[in-house]
Amino acid sequence: MPTFYVSDEIHTDVLAELQTLGLVHLGYGPDAVRYDDVRDDIDAVLLRAERFDREKIDASPRLRIIARHGVGTDNVDIDAATDADIWVTTTPGSNSRAVAEHVFALLLSLARRVPYGTAQTTSGQWAAAKPHMNGFELHGRTLGLLGFGNIARMVATIAQGFGMHVLVHDPFVQDSAIQAAGAAPATVDEVIAGSDVLSLHMPLTEQTAQIIDADALARMKPGSVLINTSRGGLIDEPALAQSLQNGQLGGAGLDVLEGESVDMKDPIAHSKIQIADVPNLIVTPHVAGQSKEAFLAAGTGALQAIRQALAGQRPEHAVNTITACAPA
Template structure:
């Protein structure tokens, strides 16, 4: 019997922990030197598994990998994989939802507090010789008088919501898939997406990127927000229409933004966000800690190992693949 092969299409993480984990389990592994369709089809001619980080995996590529049975994502989001096409072909798709929950939640709360307490503006002022506590920009909030709307109550969104409640914020949650009682048990208030957007002093996004959620925060949503509200996105860049957000920031209709993710990454030099006021940015780093970096490739490889062994893989996102 031929030892199953896993093709790693792309990975910008240091080291070779994914390959090492697979080989320690008795599997073969190869990493593609580049991601042209011909290269991937040649290297993956007998691959039963793919591990992918950023490369687009569509039905056309799947059709060139006749033995493919599972695609495992190096990360939580899986919008670069055509899940419907995989399901149609009986291919499982799994992500790695557990590896950086604490890190992303902490980064989100840090961004909320930095913008909600004017820390960046204070820092610049002190360095410039200005010593005025009342010059916080865009504002300095009292948590008990401030509403944070959390869109999405999954692993990360629920942790953010609970953390903010612990700090005294009023927290409104919009998630059509979350039981209302679970939201209330966390001390939060359930609401519709439209209502959550409208009441937010600070809005934080924790929903998957789909065709339905792309540009969820666009000109229309921005127009319905409170004047001076703050937007935080540590989830997926295309959830926000960056052009509309930059315009709203420049006009002063939106008070500030804190962004870890962008529509195009790295952020282009001509992005209008670079010239917009009161924008705090980080380089898609919310996931990072040394521990998360160690866990991510091991978790992605673990999905493959368990699946090929016939074991349960809780991280599979398309259970219907098995009943195509």
Template sequence: MTRTDPGRTVLIADSDFGDVDIERAIVEGAGLRLVAAQCKSEDEVIEAGREAGGVLTQYVRVGSRAIDALPHCRVIARYGTGVDIVDVDAATRRGIQVTNAPNDWCADEVADHAVALWLAAARKICRYDRATRRGAWHWKTGRPVHRLRGQVLGILSFGAIARLVAERARAFGVEVWAHDPFVDESEIRACQVRPVSFDDLVEGADHVVVQAPLTPQTHHTFDRATLRRMKPTAVLVNTARGPIVEDAALYQALTEGWIAGAALDDIEEEPAKQRDWQPSNPLLELPNVIVTPHAAYYSEEAVGTVRTIAAEEAVRVLTGEPARYPVNEPTRDSRSHGG
């Protein structure tokens, strides 16, 4: 069997890392072939992946249509933790192993970024910077700024990253609340955090940090109805997925004074998934919004880790070893694979 036999190819469906050196060393070191693409649609995944036994994906969706059209595919490895871009049920039915990276690959980075966005928004850092560059040297350009000590920081979800956010935030003297229906209240209290209902979180927190996964149930959690219930002095921080916040609703909330500010690590349209994206989102024009380009996970160390995990998972499955970080339990007999 040669390196180019069907099923012995690993496709990088998309990535924005700038090179494929890490993946190439791992894949070719195992005697497999690596092909890199920059797919932005399922059609492009299908076209690029016809010979692929493994697919690595960062942003592009690998849905049921693509899965059904990849006859040799045995593993789909996500660069990251969330797998909402992969139709896991379809993969399971087709006998395809789906893998991801465990939360800790970037947990510290995301927690640091969430706190940095929160502080930058609360202390009006970006507004002061812009005013100073325009020649306005005065503390009033950021007015009003309120003392953090004694305020309430609410966190939506209480997984590994949210717990690190809480740990960091307490150092600033805020009271930390959290809502997570999947975590026992005693576990939340053990972290010196007050468990609250979603209603209490939205209506009572001075700052809300969103760290929930994107699911059909969390899509547009922060819509007009939710944003209207927040304090007019509140700041919304989203270091989770963009579509959890409805951008049009947030724009209205910020321009009409329903809330005071927002700091976002992604926007609803998720630019990284688009080809030739243009910055036309009206949120980008508002002075009380901070936006970073889905960079919360980033450090050189984290990127190296997640690339290594994804490539190694693909190689493990294609060489007959079990995945270290499986998302599903595929039905092995549901299809015959090439290679």
């Protein structure tokens, strides 16, 4: 009977099904166990936020698969997993719509000053708050997208429903495909300088790290809004804070922080800015893809990959290739 480790909370239906397949150790909740305490027995990991580096992987003699609950692999040493003949999988598309909708949850909250209005009203300042609640409409504004994968395409569709114009830069997508989606292809500089709202949808690489730095922020339209539901390292956070404090930027909505590269479970402790002191900044705790529907889809996809790997098959959506492929 195989033994499983689940790093963080998953959908109850997925957990119940996993428990029918073998023994499950949970890395969360009142009976949480540390992975290092059970690693000798683990055949498969269903992974969310916990970091799996080479040391942890090399110390896992039975481990066959690390099934990511989501699309990112920033917290997994893929080379180490490949060297150890351990599959790494993701669940692409499982949370695309949830993330796309969260972009607009952040954007509309900033555009209509929802957090300010709520705070003032709940503190008894109903009348005093009203003169400061003149936000802006999305209709007729320009949305810029850096990256044009599945999520960004859904964002573009939603934006067009609001009557927004859409500019797109993605070096891996042909201009004809961007135009077919009703958007206009543009250079990075044109997107940054020409957008009322700039939304980031790209992976974190050496080329994209801090692509939104002090210079890029200075080139954005005065009063414009920045949204990031992708990876925290895409933005120079101290420069962003300064841009918000001096009024160059009208607002920012972040679902990801740079500190997640140090500690995905407590990035605020490693933040280079004091979030509470930055005006017009909304931060959510990396939950853009965490709708009920997406939660179930991601868990189901990860569970399917585990079933396939333990049956000696190549799991769907594997991000690496291994040499050993025998049933557990």
